[in-house]
Amino acid sequence: MNTIRNILILTGLGCAVLIAILVSVITGPVDISLADILTGAINDKTKELILFDIRMPRAIAAALVGAGLACAGAAMQTLFRNDLADPYTLGTSAGGAVGVSLAIISGVAMLVPVAAFCGAIGSAFLVYILAAQKKRLSTGNLLLTGIAVSMFFSSVVSVCLVLSGKNMHQIMFWLMGGLWNTSWADIPLLLITLIPAGLLVLFSRDLNIMSCGEAETRTLGIDPEKTKLLLLGISAGITGLVVSVSGSIGFIGLVSPHIMRIITGPDHRVLIPASLGCGAFLLVCADTISRTWLGDLPVGIVTAFFGAPFFLMLIRRRTDL
Amino acid sequence: MKDTILEISDLSAGYEEKDILQEISLFIREKSFVGIIGPNGSGKSTFMQVLARSLPVRNGDIVLMGDSLQSWSFRDFGKIVGYVPQESDIKFRYPVYDVVMMGRNPHIERFRSPSAADHEAVQRALLQTGTVELARRPITDLSGGERQRVMIARVLAQDPVLLLLDEPFAHIDIHHQYELIRIIRETSRDKRAVIGVFHDINLAAAYCDQLVLMNDGKIRAFGKPEEVLTTSLLKEVFRISPVIDVNPTTGTPYVYVEEKWKETDAQNVHIHLISGGGTGTYLISLLSRSGYSLSCGVLAENDSDCLMARKYDIPTLTEPPFSRLSQETEEKLTELVKKADVVIVTSMPVGWGNYPNIRVLEQIDPHKILCILPSSGPSLPDFTSGVATDTIKRLLSNGAQKKSSPGELMEILQTTQIVNDYK
Numbered sequence: 060m061n062t063i064r065n066i067l068i069l070t071g072l073g074c075a076v077l078i079a080i081l082v083s084v085i086t087g088p089v090d091i092s093l094a095d096i097l098t099g100a101i102n103d104k105t106k107e108l109i110l111f112d113i114r115m116p117r118a119i120a121a122a123l124v125g126a127g128l129a130c131a132g133a134a135m136q137t138l139f140r141n142d143l144a145d146p147y148t149l150g151t152s153a154g155g156a157v158g159v160s161l162a163i164i165s166g167v168a169m170l171v172p173v174a175a176f177c178g179a180i181g182s183a184f185l186v187y188i189l190a191a192q193k194k195r196l197s198t199g200n201l202l203l204t205g206i207a208v209s210m211f212f213s214s215v216v217s218v219c220l221v222l223s224g225k226n227m228h229q230i231m232f233w234l235m236g237g238l239w240n241t242s243w244a245d246i247p248l249l250l251i252t253l254i255p256a257g258l259l260v261l262f263s264r265d266l267n268i269m270s271c272g273e274a275e276t277r278t279l280g281i282d283p284e285k286t287k288l289l290l291l292g293i294s295a296g297i298t299g300l301v302v303s304v305s306g307s308i309g310f311i312g313l314v315s316p317h318i319m320r321i322i323t324g325p326d327h328r329v330l331i332p333a334s335l336g337c338g339a340f341l342l343v344c345a346d347t348i349s350r351t352w353l354g355d356l357p358v359g360i361v362t363a364f365f366g367a368p369f370f371l372m373l374i375r376r377r378t379d380l
Numbered sequence: 381m382k383d384t385i386l387e388i389s390d391l392s393a394g395y396e397e398k399d400i401l402q403e404i405s406l407f408i409r410e411k412s413f414v415g416i417i418g419p420n421g422s423g424k425s426t427f428m429q430v431l432a433r434s435l436p437v438r439n440g441d442i443v444l445m446g447d448s449l450q451s452w453s454f455r456d457f458g459k460i461v462g463y464v465p466q467e468s469d470i471k472f473r474y475p476v477y478d479v480v481m482m483g484r485n486p487h488i489e490r491f492r493s494p495s496a497a498d499h500e501a502v503q504r505a506l507l508q509t510g511t512v513e514l515a516r517r518p519i520t521d522l523s524g525g526e527r528q529r530v531m532i533a534r535v536l537a538q539d540p541v542l543l544l545l546d547e548p549f550a551h552i553d554i555h556h557q558y559e560l561i562r563i564i565r566e567t568s569r570d571k572r573a574v575i576g577v578f579h580d581i582n583l584a585a586a587y588c589d590q591l592v593l594m595n596d597g598k599i600r601a602f603g604k605p606e607e608v609l610t611t612s613l614l615k616e617v618f619r620i621s622p623v624i625d626v627n628p629t630t631g632t633p634y635v636y637v638e639e640k641w642k643e644t645d646a647q648n649v650h651i652h653l654i655s656g657g658g659t660g661t662y663l664i665s666l667l668s669r670s671g672y673s674l675s676c677g678v679l680a681e682n683d684s685d686c687l688m689a690r691k692y693d694i695p696t697l698t699e700p701p702f703s704r705l706s707q708e709t710e711e712k713l714t715e716l717v718k719k720a721d722v723v724i725v726t727s728m729p730v731g732w733g734n735y736p737n738i739r740v741l742e743q744i745d746p747h748k749i750l751c752i753l754p755s756s757g758p759s760l761p762d763f764t765s766g767v768a769t770d771t772i773k774r775l776l777s778n779g780a781q782k783k784s785s786p787g788e789l790m791e792i793l794q795t796t797q798i799v800n801d802y803k
Contacts, residue, residue: 061475140471261491268482270472274465277433279538280458280486324518325472 065329068322072336076122079340083118083347084110112243120241120304121346121358122339123249125311127301129338130256130331131294132312133319137270137327138290139198145313146298148205149291152307153212154182155299159233159306160219163226171233176303182208183295187288196287236308236359238346245304252300255293256335262290263327270325308359310366311338311345317373383410385542385573386431391440393430394597399438400426401597408542408575413568415584416577417608418594419618424577425466427594428546431575432463444542458486462540464531466547466577473518476530480505480515483538505537508563510556524551532560536567543568545576549583561587585609586630593617609633623665623691638669649673652720654737658684659726663752663789668692675716678709678737705736714740724750724789729761730768738771741780749780752789 085091091106131146139148147153158178162170190196190204216234223230259266265286268279276283298312315338316330323329342358349361386408394400401423408414416424429435431442433449442449445460452460462483470479483505484498506512509529514522519530528551535543543564549557565587568574578584584591585605593601593608595617601608614622620637627634650673653660660676661684667674677697679686689696697709697716705713717723717740730738741749751772753760762769776782783789 264482264485264488264490267474267478268485271470271474271479271482272465272468274429274432274434275463275468277454278458278461278463278540278544279482280455282454320472325474326478 061324065323069329069332069336072333072340076336076339076343079343079347080118080122083121083343084114086347086351087114088351116243116246117238117241117346117350118343120245120249121238121343123246123252124238124301124305124308125315125338125340125342126335127249127252127256127297127338128308128312128342129315129334130259131297131301132338133316133327133331133334134259134266134290134294135312136316137266138287138294139202140270140273141198141202142317143313144202145309146294146301147209147307147309147312148202149186149295149298150182150205150208150212151179151295151298151302152309153209153216154185155179155302155307156216156230156234157182157212157219160216160223160230163229163233164219164223168229172303175233175306176299179299179302180295182212183291183299187291196284198287201291232357233306235357236306237349237355237357238305239350239355239357241304248300249304252297255297256331258293259290260328260331262286263331266290266327266331267325270327306357306359308342308362310362310370311342314366314370314373315341317370321373384408385410385445386575387441387443389441389443391430391442392438393426393435394438395426395435399597401430404440404597404599406592406599406602408573410541410573411568411571412590413565413574413588414576414590414592415588416575416592416594417581417584418592418600422594422617423597424594425546426597428463428465428544428575428577431544432461432465433457455486458538458540460540461542461544462535462538463544464528464535464546464548466550468527468531470519470527473520475516476511476519476522476533477502477506477515479519479530480511480533480537483534483536486538501537501539502533505533508536509533509560525553525556528552529556529560532564536563541572543572543574543576545574547577547579550579557583581609581635582627582633585632585634586627606633609635638665649721650675650719651722651724652676652716653724653726654678654717654728654741655685655724655726656680656683656728656734656737659728659752660685661688663724663726664688664692664694668694675720677716678705678713678734680734702733704733710736710740713737714743717741717744720748722748722750724752725772726752727754727760729763731763735764735768738768741775742771746775746778746780749775750789751776751780751782753782753784755784 089106089109091110128146135144135146135148136142155175155178158174159171162168162174186201186205186208189208190201220227220230265281268281269276269283269286273283316334319330319333319337323333342362345361345365346358349356349358353361384407388404388406391404392399392402404427416427418424426435430437437449444452480502481494481498484494484501488494488498506515509532511526511529511533514526514530519527522530528548532548549560552560561583564574588605590603591605591608592599593613600617601613609624611622611624614620614635623636623638625634625636651667653663653674653676655663655676656679664674664676664685665688675695676685676689679689679696679698680701681698682701686696686698697712699705699709723741723744725738725741760768760772
């Protein structure tokens with residue numbers, strides 16, 4: 060039966076994420092061996108610090124960020140019935156960027172995460188208000204409004220970049236997305252995203268039906284307006300939280316659901332947790348690569364660099380959606 | 381008296397500024413099967429969308445089982461109303477079984493899994509629609525007709541009190557079409573009302589208790605099939621020239637559409653048709669449609685040829701059934717065949733009663749006689765111990781023409797050579 064297959068897939072993904080985190084923790088410019096950790100034979104304070112206070116929280120943060128982006132991406136793709144939808148479709152990325160830019164320009168760099176979260180959520184809310192004029196929410200409208208609002212916010216960010224002077228690199232780094240600043244302090248915030256992610260799984264039957272077309276949702280017992288609003292809100296919330304920690308990291312939220320749909324099929328009961336695992340795994344790997352061999356390049360660059368060709372390959376291979 | 385399930389009064393609805401539906405009022409009683417027919421753009425699908433709540437009501441009221449449509453929670457609404465839209469474009473690879481299980485969604489609590497009863501309902505629906513062997517296949521791999529059957533399976537698994545079907549059989553082959561409509565009708569006899577948009581008027585007439593004829597967003601007629609399918613209504617709404625017959629298998633109205641083609645000069649040509657026992661029905665329709673001035677007879681009053689001739693209002697000589705031709709009628713017939721430009725004889729069964737029909741032909745120019753006979757020989761079902769066959773043989777050897785198919789006959793008539801030759 061499929062259930063056994065699905066349990067195997069999910070268990071496998073879980074193990075893969077744990078292994079990736081473990082590998083990430085022992086990989087880096089400073090050489091720390093697995094044996095040292097296991098035997099507790101480290102008496103080097105610096106190594107201990109690198110291991111437990113730098114690499115460990117960073118790998119866990121990468122996993123949680125990747126997980127959040129991927130499950131929000133899966134939900135967005137279904138709600139928009141569009142393969143190109145990702146967590147940033149509602150303008151969350153550009154909105155976050157505006158918040159961050161304004162915070163940095165006004166010299167309150169302390170508030171960057173808060174500004175990012177507010178910008179992201181504010182943008183999603185704005186897109187929703189602008190798109191839903193006549194009581195009913197058309198996803199086509201929403202998608203186009205999202206693009207328009209994103210473009211507008213991008214221009215605002217560009218103006219900020221011009222005005223930012225010596226702070227420009229700070230904004231640039233945020234725009235590219237990265238995890239170099241993460242510490243244990245970020246982990247509780249990121250763990251919160253697992254709650255809305257769990258909610259998405261609880262709504263997976265609704266997502267299944269909505270992915271099959273809008274006409275029959277009402278006669279199948281679903282209020283599409285309310286459900287759409289709720290699930291978009293959940294997805295935007297996850298994205299906002301993630302963006303406030305890591306900036307906008309691209310491709311993870313777009314690619315993970317696509318990969319998993321090929322392996323698990325479209326059923327959201329499996330697809331959402333599987334995407335979550337896949338996103339976590341991919342981002343931990345990407346971050347490890349960037350940190351170890353690419354001089355801590357912003358991980359957003361790495362995901363795009365590897366993600367885009369991989370995605371192209373998927374598109375060329377597919378026979379169906 | 382059956383209970384009213386749906387009560388629609390003075391409804392209007394539409395897209396954007398325009399009201400597509402206007403002044404729609406309708407009662408649907410439980411256990412009834414109502415078909416909606418009408419030309420393209422008459423608002424049939426829009427109407428279904430409003431009933432399925434995917435399009436809002438602009439004006440008027442829809443009351444579903446005593447409560448306003450809008451006041452129903454969607455979960456309860458889904459337990460009562462099932463809908464199969466015209467097109468469903470599932471683009472994800474859900475297995476057929478899972479798609480059918482979606483029909484059970486309104487019956488399953490949010491935080492529960494499908495129960496044994498839900499699985500049973502799905503199994504039954506798969507069986508009824510002949511999709512059991514498709515259950516494990518992804519819906520995206522199926523043909524259009526198979527998909528449509530899965531959609532019907534889903535709505536049967538949903539088990540609603542009111543079933544809305546929007547042209548459910550568009551891509552389905554004729555076997556499954558009849559199988560499915562039979563199942564849907566059976567279930568409507570048990571418990572549910574069905575409202576279906578049908579493209580095939582005759583299918584709708586055969587299976588529906590009542591028909592709604594829509595035109596320009598309004599209900600033009602509502603009633604039993606024989607009340608709605610009238611020549612004048614169909615002519616007005618569909619802009620066709622209908623011939624309304626009786627479906628021989630169901631006794632319900634059956635609508636034919638006449639091809640309009642008139643031969644120039646045809647009205648100047650008088651053809652007399654000698655036939656009987658149903659051998660001339662299509663010729664009567666064909667020749668009168670082509671515009672020939674036609675007369676028939678002598679026919680028995682209950683002969684199907686005679687009924688056809690009456691349908692087209694064609695002058696016909698008749699005799700009571702099973703009686704011999706009277707002297708008087710035979711004289712009238714002789715007059716007719718002498719006046720006619722062409723006389724056509726079909727391979728009708730001949731007995732002593734109607735033999736005079738053939739006998740009179742020996743009095744006229746054999747060249748204007750056309751016999752429609754089987755290609756195997758100059759024979760017809762002869763109950764006169766060969767006398768009639770001998771007469772036909774004599775006519776043929778004196779110059780009467782023999783044709784074996786209506787196609788050949790029409791060719792001759794269309795070239796009008798024969799007509800000019802014998803005028």
